[in-house]
Amino acid sequence: MSLLDAPPTSAPRTVARRALGAILVFAGISHLTFARDEFVAQVPDWFPVADDPVVLVSGIVExxxxxxxxxxxxxxxxxxxxxxxxxxxxxxxxxxxxAEHTDAFGLDTDQKRFIRLFFQPVLVAWALWSTAAWRDRPRR
Incomplete structure (x- = not known):
């Protein structure tokens, strides 16, 4: 089995995979349209690329x-x-x-921004579980 040829997964995983996909499509569209300024505000000051291109590219990737x-x-x-x-x-x-106390998307306190940090690992786990990528990955 290769990365591009995997057997189907269970119905709950398929629903979760498609739901994550829909969320990413929506987030990507928001990068390019109505929430662009909010995303621009989130690009760290230290990042070596201009903010707007980063937001556009990340939107397309999403x-x-x-x-x-x-x-x-x-x-x-x-x-x-x-x-x-x-x-x-x-x-x-x-x-x-x-760390930079940047307000965006209603995250206007350090507590809200800190709590948000715990959701990123959830997204990683969601991507891996819903696609069964970790379970079904090719092993050497």
């Missing part, structure tokens, strides 16, 4: 990952691993929002 989670049942392992890696890659931005 739409792509979300669409892939919805559409690719047989390629779910690779998509699940990519989605988990994406959630890990953007986590420093969440930490920076807390």
């Amino acid at each position: 739409i792509s990952l979300g669409a892939a989670l919805i559409a690719f049942g047989r390629g779910r392992i690779g998509v699940g691993l990519l989605a988990a890696a994406f959630f890990i890659a953007i986590f420093p931005g969440n930490i920076a929002q807390y």
